[in-house]
Amino acid sequence: MTFDFPAFLVLASFLTGGIWLFDALVFAPRRRAAIAAAGGRTLTEDGRPLIKEPVLVEYARSFFPVIFAVLVLRSFVVEPFRIPSNSMMPTLLTGDFILVNKFAYGLRLPVLNLKFLDLGAPQRGDVVVFKFPLDPSTDYIKRIIGVPGDVIGYRNKTLFINGKPVAQLPLGTYTGVGSGREMTGARKSLEHLDAVEHAILIRPNAPDLPLGCQVLAFGPIEVPKKQYFVMGDNRDNSNDSRCWGFVPEDNLVGKAFAIWMHWDGARDGFPIAWSRLGNGIH
Template sequence: MTFDFPAFLVLASVLTGGIWLIDALLFAPRRRRLAEAAMAGGARIDEGRPLVREPVLVEYARSFFPVIFAVLILRSFIVEPFRIPSNSMMPTLLTGDFILVNKFAYGLRLPVLNRKFVELGEPRRGDVLVFKFPLDPKTDYIKRVIGLPGDEIDYRNKTVFVNGEPMGQLPIGAFSGEGSGTEMTGAREALESLDGVEHRILTRSNAPNLPFGCQKLALGPIRVPPGHYFVMGDNRDNSNDSRCWGFVPDANLVGKAFAIWMHWDSERDGLPIAWSRLGDGIH
């Protein structure tokens, strides 16, 4: 069972905030009156100890509510951390990268319901996008936006075609992987340009044109429907993406990945932390 952290934050905020509010409106005034009456009757006041103590439950709720609510706002509307679990976005992102995702780049959405209530922007070709996997919305995926609504997308001979135009590739050479990415050592690395957005990709000349089990583009170009996006991993021969399961609906968008704040890969030689990746932008 997957732990639903956004739902937990909403529930915890409602619970702690509700306890604090109910006490402030109904019970705190009564405690103050009792304390005033006790003082008027000559009750001794010990330094640092109130005459009528606040219930422990209320004390905890008052202490935790601002923290929980601040985390809810930050995570829901500003920025959210994610960890990369696979090699599908190599060499841009590696297994073990901890990334930050801009939550307002594509509009503000209600937590849990994921319903957009403020329009701020739309994905652009080349964006690195985090989204809810259409076949299992409880799972977050990360891929690169290749096709926008209305685009005609084709992929043949290891090349992306957008509206009939091939997206240029500049060969870099043979890729050398480390840690969890050593399996891709020897793959062809190239610099691809998507409408001016340059990023590195990996392909293998001896691999099929489509990853195993992918059939969506087997018969030729396809048109991206309105309100949907076509996405692919930068590790083109090792990515479960739109070629396999179709398009990403706008309702599934989570945000735009923009930075790496940590990298931890236990399979690396020596230290598991790659210090050189800390603070890198994601393009």
């Protein structure tokens, strides 16, 4: 069973805030009245509190601001994620800890996922975190290749958008490190996706579609309304829209924008790659 952290934050906020509010409206006035009746004394003769605030209320008052602040930040501002696989190499590596902008595409209510403020639309080239359409309890990260209305094709390791090939600039042979060593020897290229330039990895001898992927098997496909076509930058090692189809707009979590930590136990020597800390995601 997957732990639903947003639901936990909402429930914890309601419980702690509700206890604090109920006490402030009902029991706190009675305590103040009791102190007034005692002539303003707050301590007994032996130094103990005359009227003591319940422990439950004390904890609720202490934890509510922290829990609510985390809920607001995580739901509407920024959320951290960890990269668990090599599908976005070389842009993102296994062990990267990233930050995701939660308001880039509009604000949604936590748990209910209802958009109440539209602030923008995803663009080609955006690196996005989304709920996997076949299992919404799992978060995926890929790059948006096609927006609604685009016609997407992929053959001979070349991406086609609306009938035009997307330009690639060869960058040589890739050398992987740590958990990405398996990609050593792949061809590295710079792909130009509208205004976004990003590196991709390709294995020339691998089939265009990973095993079992049939979405593009019979030619180009049009992206429906409120849907997006996504692919991993590690083109021959990515479970993406070529395999299972489109990402609904409601499944989008946010836009990845920065790496704040990298920890990969498979690296030689120290597991932290200091050079990756603070890097932007493009």
